Amino acid sequence: MRFLNQSLAxxxxxxxxxxxxxNINVMNEKGVIIGSGDKKRIDSIHxxxxxxxxxxxxxxxxxxxxxxxxxxxxGINLPINFHEKVVGVIGITGDPDEIRNYGELVKMAAxxxxxxxxxxxxxxxxxxxxxxxxxxxxHRAGNLDSLYFERVKxxxxxxxxxxxAIILKVQNQSQGxxxxxxxxxxxxxxxxxHDHIVLLKKVVMSQTEWDYSKxxxxxxxxxxxxxxxxxxxxKIAVGTCHPALEGLSESxxxxxxxxxxxxxxxxxxxxxFYEDYKLPIFLARANQLGIGEEIGPYFQKLKxxxxxxxxxxxxxxxxxxxxxxxxxxxxxxxxxxxLRYRLVRIAELTNKDPRKIKDxxxxxxxxxxxxxx
Numbered sequence: 001m002r003f004l005n006q007s008l009a010x011x012x013x014x015x016x017x018x019x020x021x022x023n024i025n026v027m028n029e030k031g032v033i034i035g036s037g038d039k040k041r042i043d044s045i046h047x048x049x050x051x052x053x054x055x056x057x058x059x060x061x062x063x064x065x066x067x068x069x070x071x072x073x074x075g076i077n078l079p080i081n082f083h084e085k086v087v088g089v090i091g092i093t094g095d096p097d098e099i100r101n102y103g104e105l106v107k108m109a110a111x112x113x114x115x116x117x118x119x120x121x122x123x124x125x126x127x128x129x130x131x132x133x134x135x136x137x138x139h140r141a142g143n144l145d146s147l148y149f150e151r152v153k154x155x156x157x158x159x160x161x162x163x164x165a166i167i168l169k170v171q172n173q174s175q176g177x178x179x180x181x182x183x184x185x186x187x188x189x190x191x192x193x194h195d196h197i198v199l200l201k202k203v204v205m206s207q208t209e210w211d212y213s214k215x216x217x218x219x220x221x222x223x224x225x226x227x228x229x230x231x232x233x234x235k236i237a238v239g240t241c242h243p244a245l246e247g248l249s250e251s252x253x254x255x256x257x258x259x260x261x262x263x264x265x266x267x268x269x270x271x272x273f274y275e276d277y278k279l280p281i282f283l284a285r286a287n288q289l290g291i292g293e294e295i296g297p298y299f300q301k302l303k304x305x306x307x308x309x310x311x312x313x314x315x316x317x318x319x320x321x322x323x324x325x326x327x328x329x330x331x332x333x334x335x336x337x338x339l340r341y342r343l344v345r346i347a348e349l350t351n352k353d354p355r356k357i358k359d360x361x362x363x364x365x366x367x368x369x370x371x372x373x
Contacts, residue, residue, distance in 0.1 A: 004088040009035025023093040048072045049089035060096040078107040134189040138252045163200040165239040165251035210241035257281040298350040298366035314342045
């Protein structure tokens with residue numbers, strides 16, 4: 001495996017040259033200069049580095065010796081070790097007697113920079129792998145095989161912890177993630193989607209039940225924090241907590257539907273919980289399956305004969321006020337007789353009497369169905 005590349009080699013050069021104010025060269029495992037304070041020397045073979053690689057030890061070059069070797073100047077060349085192997089060479093240009101005391105310092109600095117870079121790369125790789133494993137939980141792409149669980153174990157993911165799916169939709173996703181990342185707990189999992197962030201959030205259980213209020217409280221704080229941080233909108237949709245591993249996918253689907261339906265029915269809200277939108281989500285799923293039309297086109301019939309929108313407004317308020325005619329008439333600023341006339345007119349047009357509970361339910365479903373399309 002190659003640990004040193006041009007970008008990292010040049011970073012080593014730049015950082016060490018700030019310390020000792022001498023030209024630095026970094027060579028790869030073949031002795032090719034891949035980083036240097038002298039850009040003209042990059043991509044040339046450094047014969048002194050080749051000797052270091054062959055002997056696995058340092059090599060000093062005096063001014064007179066430099067004249068007999070190819071692509072070198074006077075200086076000191078030392079091996080860069082990683083995992084007890086020579087993965088490259090670092091060279092300091094100058095009289096060996098003058099720079100010898102810098103040698104081990106520069107070598108140590110180079111190895112520390114390399115170790116740090118490899119560690120960061122491994123952490124980033126682990127994060128990408130964790131995202132992929134989380135995505136498989138969300139989408140249940142095929143059966144989870146033994147390799148999946150081996151990777152989960154290696155990354156220290158505990159799949160027995162209760163979690164709920166949460167979708168965060170923010171105007172600036174990368175900035176939103178930076179803010180969210182500092183708020184995540186150790187056992188929280190996430191996936192960056194193209195227009196939102198999906199979390200599998202660890203939740204608090206009260207005996208065997210999900211403590212819904214604590215999650216709501218936390219999301220309210222996040223909504224305020226994100227709004228203050230970005231000074232833009234954010235939307236948060238929360239599924240429900242299911243006991244089995246397979247339930248994580250269902251929780252995610254609930255959150256997806258909740259966000260879609262919530263934004264249409266309550267665009268002014270920031271937080272949407274699945275529990276508050278079960279009925280419209282049921283209709284959305286029915287529409288997706290192609291069976292939503294069985295509810296009946298009552299909304300369309302009313303709209304066709306309701307040019308001023310009075311009947312639809314009356315029906316909406318009648319539903320919101322649970323059929324209390326006094327409250328409905330008061331909200332609409334109309335006489336009770338006018339309200340009675342409108343209700344009769346709705347019944348004539350739809351063959352569904354809103355004063356009857358079963359008929360009112362069908363009318364309500366028809367209105368909901370239109371709102372979520």
